[in-house]
Amino acid sequence: MRAVSLVPSLTEAIAVTAPGRLAGVTDWCTHPAGLTAARIGGTKNPDVAAIVALRPDLVVANEEENRAPDLAAIGAAGIEVLVTTIRTLDQAFEELERVLAAVCGRPRPRWLDEAEAAWAALPPPRAPRRAVVPVWRRPWMVLGRDTFAGDLLARLGVENVYAGHAERYPRIPLDVLNAAGADLVVLPDEPYRFTVDDGPESFPGLPAALVDGRYLTWYGPSLAQAPAVLRAALR
Structure with missing residues (x-):
């Protein structure tokens, strides 16, 4: 699986879980350190031609961070686009699992279990x-x-x-x-x-x-x- 990530958060999630699966990432993808994937522009202004030239199997995006016209242009080039929607922590865990299954094809990573456990262990909030x-x-x-x-x-x-x-x-x-x-x-x-x-x-x-x-x-x-x-x- 060769993927392009248009979302810094998802870039880090994929790169930590399965190094080498990312063919391209945005200029804003800063984690993890040492990313060697091709840079394909910003989250709001990706170079669609450069993405197509990388011939990825999948482009990972987000409905808030990326623009619909760019995603439509990528899809029109025959490339599958996985668009996430993340407005709550629960949605984040669900979408991370979906993205990692699609791109990495590996067992659920330990860091995702640790993240869910860390939030579940929070004590009840004080007076807000x-x-x-x-x-x-x-x-x-x-x-x-x-x-x-x-x-x-x-x-x-x-x-x-x-x-x-x-x-x-x-x-x-x-x-x-x-x-x-x-x-x-x-x-x-x-x-x-x-x-x-x-x-x-x-x-x-x-x-x-x-x-x-x-x-x-x-x-x-x-x-x-x-x-x-x-x-x-x-x-």
Whole structure:
């Protein structure tokens, strides 16, 4: 099986489970270190001609990270496309199992068992803290409804103020965010790279939790360590 992955999380999952199956990956696929697969552009602007030239048996994609026209063009070239939908942790485990079975054809990997066990072992959350969770600035955008990261935070006792918003990633003015009644702001380092000097200053008087975006937004081997890493960051 020769595969192309258009999703960094799934790239890591496949590469860790069955090294050598990936013929192509995106420019944003940074894990695991030492990937030698061909680079075929970004998640939103893949080089379809380059993908076709690699002659993969399967292209792995995600309905949120990749654009439908690109996936349609790949399919029109006669290449099978497996499109995942991941908006909750449970969906992540289900889709990971489906992708790994399709690409790797091996027994369920140990890291997936470890990831499920790590999340199942979480203690009951304390009284929830209400948080705003920006993912971009200029303009400010936050997590809204039905997001994978929002589901992880809820399992850790963090209630997303905008979880009931009509949009999944709404644009909210900064003054409205500051008046939302949150008692915490969660600032991941991707897709926007929030840092101690870029983000917390916009929320005066509100505690800020800087979190590693890979543990909050990636669904792959990092899920095994994510509960411990995120709990430490959210204290």
